[in-house]
Amino acid sequence: MNGEPNLSTAERGVYMLVGLGLAAAAAKPRPNPLLSVLALAGGSYLAWRGYVGNCPVKAAITGGHDSERLVYRG
Incomplete structure (x- = not known):
């Protein structure tokens, strides 16, 4: 529940x-x-999640600072 917001105002x-x-x-x-x-x-x-402004799924996909970016290595 912590971390910097990674959602825009519209997304929130x-x-x-x-x-x-x-x-x-x-x-x-x-x-x-x-x-x-x-x-x-x-x-x-x-x-x-909208109120807080932080989405762990978006952070994982876009490479947010809290997690590594999900990349297909096939």
């Missing part, structure tokens, strides 16, 4: 909107409650 907004939308979708009753729990957890995580 998208993360928060998608995350909150997914979490809100979890409120709808479903036949399988596990789907609601997964939607709530995933949405909350995305919204939090």
Whole structure:
């Protein structure tokens, strides 16, 4: 949860909107409650990442300072 922000303002907004939308979708009753729990957890995580402004997946792909860049060596 630490590290420098690596998301732009627009990316942060998208993360928060998608995350909150997914979490809100979890409120709808479903036949399988596990789907609601997964939607709530995933949405909350995305919204939090947008708020913090740091995404470990983007850092791994683009070569952020916290991790090495993922490169295909085939």
